[in-house]
Amino acid sequence: MVRQDETPEGSARLELVDGVSLLHPEDAVFDAMLSGWERQQRGRRLEPDTIKERHRIVRRFAVFSGEYPWRWTAAHMDEWSTSLIAEHGRAKSTIRSYQGAVRQFCDFVTSPHYAWAEECEVRFGTHPVQVCHEWNTAVHLEDYEGDPDRRPMTREEVQALLDYADDRVEAAVRLGRKGALTAYRDATVFKTIYGWGLRCREVSRLDVTDFYRNPKAPELGGFGNMHVRYGKASRGSGPRRRTVASVMPWAVESLEDYLVNIRPRFRHHAGHRAVWLTERGGRLQPREIEERFAAYRDALGMDRELVPHCLRHSYVTHLIEDGVDPKFVQEQVGHRFASTTAIYTGVSTDFTNTMMRRALERAFAAEEETK
Incomplete structure (x- = not known):
């Protein structure tokens, strides 16, 4: 028996009162799951807007599937992803964000620490499973997934x-x-x-x-x-x-x-x-x-x-063209990784040719020294 003081925030034991008959048990349990997930995320000090957006996505998935979380399957995720791409034209990053929210919710309700699977088994004779897997969700393979036509301004x-x-x-x-x-x-x-x-x-x-x-x-x-x-x-x-x-x-x-x-x-x-x-x-x-x-x-x-963001791209590109240290530029624009700053850079042909000329001159000079 788990003592009350050992029960984590967001668990079924804290969200549902034992022995109380629910008028609409499916809706009540689903709402309690979301309430518990909210408490669990607040305990991790996530931003309220982030929590609200994740809840909105999970509810949208539930409406699309027409099922409650304990009856979701991987096939539901396949169908939803196809709809997001074919019918709504969502960007890769958006789809990955939606799938990520559902994945995290499933992680929460399937975790034995929160006892939601056990609660669903008792009430509905089945339990939630993880429906997001590597083979049916988008993977972040590229550093930049925005519009390829987006570029720095000259x-x-x-x-x-x-x-x-x-x-x-x-x-x-x-x-x-x-x-x-x-x-x-x-x-x-x-x-x-x-x-x-x-x-x-x-x-x-x-x-x-x-x-x-x-x-x-x-x-x-x-x-x-x-x-x-x-x-x-x-x-x-x-x-x-x-x-x-x-x-x-x-x-x-x-x-x-x-x-x-x-x-x-x-x-x-x-x-x-x-x-x-x-x-x-x-x-x-x-x-x-x-x-x-x-x-x-x-x-x-x-x-x-x-768009206005292209001026930011231009700032990065033009500083790099002017010979400013890339590490300094990275700190200026607040990028955690140098690869992100590199994505913003679209140096001009003149700059590229100048760098190429310098590299060739160094190579020719090195050859001369070895003769």
Whole structure:
């Protein structure tokens, strides 16, 4: 007999009361399983949004299969995966995420530590099994599974985008139109994404207190370093923080000018910490950044595959082209692995040819020395 104080959080013994007859036992047990799984995940200190999303996926799988977890089979997973690919066109990474949620739920309800299999055997004469296996789920074989058309922007494209953004400001001011402030803000947002290699969410969540001096770069004043507090999270964990050193003085000048001369003109700026404010006094959201980028991109006739994240790719590529140490670039953009940074890099033909020429010259010099 397992004592109460030895029963782990999320177990059937804690979620279901012994001797109580359930009005709708199948639904009640399934809900109790999800409740127990939530407790177990909270005990592992996973983020609430992660837990909520996993529960949503498990319920979707249950609806698709038309069965309760103790009657799920590997065939149900096969059919669901086929539907996700053929009918819904889900990306590989999305499918793998869905399958991963179901796999973890099955791990939980089949574990003897939580006694759900035993409970189901008593109530329904059967028990849950693991339905996700190597042969019927997607495997993470590639470092990058995003859109293959996604690429860094060339220096010329970056310059054209930033010039166009500046032109929108001048046009609004010249014509006396409402929107000059937001146009100036958006132009500075794009310069900041490129100048520090940020993601949309990272730039959106910047506060006015996220900049400070770097003793190694006194000429940059209070903008020598940027504190990114909402970096991309690892699965189930909170946002990762990092410090990004400022390496593009022109971007620092642009950001400082915005904070000193433009941001104070926005309504409610004094009571708000956000760097990027809306005309109503709220924080600029990633979706709004993406929409403005798309409008400028389309006006310039650029590839529709280009998105704000491509500016981050460009930051990595252009620093590498300029001879910056790849390890430094990796730390700047917050990549845990050098292979991820390599994926972002799309060096130009000129850079490749220069590197090839240097390699050939070294090889020829070595041959000469051996003669």
